[in-house]
Amino acid sequence: MGNGANSGGRTRNVVFRIKRCDGPGKPSRWEAFRVPVEPNANVISCLNWIAAHPVTMDGRPTTPVVWDSNCLEEVCGACTMVINGRVRQSCSCLIDEYAPNDGDTITLEPMSKFPVVRDLWVDRQRLFEGLKKVKAWAPIDGTYSLGDGPRESPAQQHVRYALSTCMSCGCCLEACPQYLKEEDASKWDTAFVGAAIISQARLFNEHPTGAILKDDRLDALLGVGGINDCGNAQNCVRVCPKDIPLTESIAAIGRAATIHGFKRFFRGA
Amino acid sequence: MTDGQGFLQRHYHLLRRLHSLAGVVPIGAFMIIHLTTNSSVVWGALNGRAHIAESAAGRGIETFQHEVHFINNLPLLLLTEIGVLWLPIAFHAILGVAFALTGSNNVSRYGYQGNKRYALQRLTGYIGFLFIVYHVATLRWGWSFLTPAGTTWSHYYAASTLAAALKGAAGQWSVAGVIVSIGYFIGVSALVFHFANGLWTAAITWGLTISQAAQRRWGYVCSCVGAVLMLAGWSALAGFLFVADYDEAVQIEERMVEQMYGHEYLLELKEKFADRPEIGRSAVRQAATRPYPGPAPLIEE
Numbered sequence: 241m242g243n244g245a246n247s248g249g250r251t252r253n254v255v256f257r258i259k260r261c262d263g264p265g266k267p268s269r270w271e272a273f274r275v276p277v278e279p280n281a282n283v284i285s286c287l288n289w290i291a292a293h294p295v296t297m298d299g300r301p302t303t304p305v306v307w308d309s310n311c312l313e314e315v316c317g318a319c320t321m322v323i324n325g326r327v328r329q330s331c332s333c334l335i336d337e338y339a340p341n342d343g344d345t346i347t348l349e350p351m352s353k354f355p356v357v358r359d360l361w362v363d364r365q366r367l368f369e370g371l372k373k374v375k376a377w378a379p380i381d382g383t384y385s386l387g388d389g390p391r392e393s394p395a396q397q398h399v400r401y402a403l404s405t406c407m408s409c410g411c412c413l414e415a416c417p418q419y420l421k422e423e424d425a426s427k428w429d430t431a432f433v434g435a436a437i438i439s440q441a442r443l444f445n446e447h448p449t450g451a452i453l454k455d456d457r458l459d460a461l462l463g464v465g466g467i468n469d470c471g472n473a474q475n476c477v478r479v480c481p482k483d484i485p486l487t488e489s490i491a492a493i494g495r496a497a498t499i500h501g502f503k504r505f506f507r508g509a
Numbered sequence: 510m511t512d513g514q515g516f517l518q519r520h521y522h523l524l525r526r527l528h529s530l531a532g533v534v535p536i537g538a539f540m541i542i543h544l545t546t547n548s549s550v551v552w553g554a555l556n557g558r559a560h561i562a563e564s565a566a567g568r569g570i571e572t573f574q575h576e577v578h579f580i581n582n583l584p585l586l587l588l589t590e591i592g593v594l595w596l597p598i599a600f601h602a603i604l605g606v607a608f609a610l611t612g613s614n615n616v617s618r619y620g621y622q623g624n625k626r627y628a629l630q631r632l633t634g635y636i637g638f639l640f641i642v643y644h645v646a647t648l649r650w651g652w653s654f655l656t657p658a659g660t661t662w663s664h665y666y667a668a669s670t671l672a673a674a675l676k677g678a679a680g681q682w683s684v685a686g687v688i689v690s691i692g693y694f695i696g697v698s699a700l701v702f703h704f705a706n707g708l709w710t711a712a713i714t715w716g717l718t719i720s721q722a723a724q725r726r727w728g729y730v731c732s733c734v735g736a737v738l739m740l741a742g743w744s745a746l747a748g749f750l751f752v753a754d755y756d757e758a759v760q761i762e763e764r765m766v767e768q769m770y771g772h773e774y775l776l777e778l779k780e781k782f783a784d785r786p787e788i789g790r791s792a793v794r795q796a797a798t799r800p801y802p803g804p805a806p807l808i809e810e
C-alpha cells in the first residue's frame with residue numbers, strides 16, 4: 241500500500257514486549273516476541289501469530305498469550321489494552337503506524353484498573369455493576385404493551401446518539417486519575433463509577449422513557465463514588481475512542497445533581 | 510468508624526458541594542480583597558489623597574496602611590475572621606486533603622494539559638495550605654519565632670513589620686529573609702493558581718458550563734482572573750521586598766497613628782513596641798542611639 245515502510249513488500253520484524261500474568265493474584269512478568277508483520281497488520285493479528293508460535297525472543301517456548309477480542313472493528317471494546325503506555329483498542333491499532341521500521345518495539349500491557357484474568361485479558365465486571373447502579377436502561381418491561389415510544393426531537397437525538405455509541409471499553413476509566421483499581425467487589429458500590437457510567441446515566445436521563453428513573457440515577461450519583469468524585473482532569477474525553485463528549489456529560493450530570501441536591505435538601509429525603 | 514462513614518455517605522453531596530463553594534466564597538473572595546489591599550503598596554503611589562508621605566513609594570505605604578487601619582477597625586473582627594476565614598479554610602483543607610487522597614497521578618502517561626492542571630491543583634492545595642498556616646501563624650497569631658528576625662506583627666506598623674517579617678531585621682535582607690521571601694512567592698503563586706483553576710472546575714462541578722465551548726470560554730475568564738490576581742500578588746510582594754523603605758515606612762506609620770489617635774497614643778505605642786527585635790538595626794534607630802559626634806566640621810571655602 242502507500243506506506244513507505246512497506247515498499248517492496250518485504251516483511252519486517254517487530255518486537256512485542258508483553259506483560260504477562262498466569263491468573264488472578266499471580267505475579268506478572270515481561271516476555272518479548274519477535275513477530276514478522278505483513279503490511280496493514282494490527283496488534284490482534286500479531287497476537288494471533290504469537291499464539292501460533294509461542295516462543296520468546298531468546299528461543300524459550302512459552303504459553304500462548306491470552307487476550308480478549310470480539311468484533312475486530314472497534315465497536316465492542318473487548319480488546320482494550322495499554323499499548324505503548326496508552327490505553328486503546330488493539331484491533332484498530334495498526335502496526336504500520338506504531339512500528340514503521342524493522343526492529344521497532346511495541347509494548348502491550350493489560351489495563352491497570354481492572355483485575356487481570358490472564359495476560360492481556362481483564363475482567364471489566366465493575367463497569368457493568370456501575371451501569372446497574374445508575375440503572376442505565378429505559379424501563380419498558382411489563383405485562384402489557386406500552387405502545388409506541390415518545391417522539392424525540394432531532395436535536396435531542398443528536399446529543400443522545402453520540403452518547404449511545406459507548407461500547408463500555410473502559411478507556412476512560414483506565415486513563416482517569418480518580419478511578420483506582422479495586423479487586424474487592426464489595427467495595428465497588430462506593431468506588432468511583434467513572435466517566436462512562438456518568439455519561440450513560442445522562443443518556444438515559446434524557447431518554448423520554450428512561451427519564452422515569454432519573455431520580456434513582458441521581459440519588460445513586462450523589463453518593464460516594466458518584467459524580468462528585470470526578471476531579472475534572474478530563475483525561476476521559478481525550479482517550480475515548482468514540483469521541484463521546486464525556487466532560488459535557490459530567491457537567492450536565494453535575495447540573496442535574498446540583499438541582500437534585502437542592503430539591504432533596506429543601507424537600508427532605 | 511462505621512458511624513463516620515455513614516455520615517459521610519449520607520451527606521457526601523452536601524459536603525463536596527460545600528467544599529467547592531467554600532473555595533470560591535468566602536476563601537477565594539477574601540483572597541481577591543487581600544491581594545488588592547496588599548498590592549495597594551504599589552498602586553497607592555498613584556493615590557492623590559495620600560498626603561502624609563512625601564515620595565511616591567511613601568504614598569504606597571500610606572495607602573496600604575490606610576487600608577490596614579480600615580480593616581482592623583471593622584467590628585467583630587476576630588469573630589469574622591474565625592467564621593469567615595479560619596473555619597472555612599480548615600474545612601476546605603481537611604476535606605481537600607481527604608479527597609485528594611482518593612486520586613492518583615498519571616501525568617507521565619497521559620500528559621494532557623487538563624491532567625497536569627488536575628495534578629497541580631492538588632499540589633498547590635498542599636503548598637497553599639502550608640503557606641497559609643505559616644502566614645497566619647506569624648503575622649496573626651504572633652508566632653514571631655518563625656520570622657527571619659523575630660518580628661512581631663503590629664497593624665499600626667503594618668508595612669514596616671511586614672517588610673521585616675519578609676526580609677529580616679529593619680527590612681534589611683538576611684539569609685532567612687531570602688528563604689521566607691521565596692516561600693511567599695511560591696505560596697502566593699500556588700494559591701492564585703489554585704483559586705483560578707478551582708473557579709474553572711467549580712463551574713463544571715455545579716454544572717454552570719456544560720458544552721466544551723462554554724468550558725473553554727470560562728477558561729479564558731478564569732485565566733484572566735488568575736493573571737490579574739497573580740500580578741496583584743507579585744506586585745504586593747515586590748512592593749514590600751524592593752520598593753518600601755523601612756525607615757520611611759516607620760515614620761509614615763507613626764505619623765498616621767498620631768493623626769488618627771493623637772500624640773499620647775503614639776507615645777504609648779512606641780513604648781510598647783520600643784524593643785521590637787527587628788527595629789534594632791534600623792538606620793534611624795542606630796543613628797539616634799549613637800553618641801553625639803560633635804559639631805560638624807567647618808568647611809573652608
Ligand code: SF4
Nearest residue numbers: 406407409410412480
Ligand atoms: S465512554 Fe468512551 S472510553 Fe468510556 S467506555 Fe465508553 S467508549 Fe469507552
Ligand code: SF4
Nearest residue numbers: 416470471473474476
Ligand atoms: S474528568 Fe473526571 S471522569 Fe474524566 S478523567 Fe477526569 S476525573 Fe476522571
Ligand code: FES
Nearest residue numbers: 310312314317331
Ligand atoms: S475487538 Fe471489538 S473493539 Fe477490538
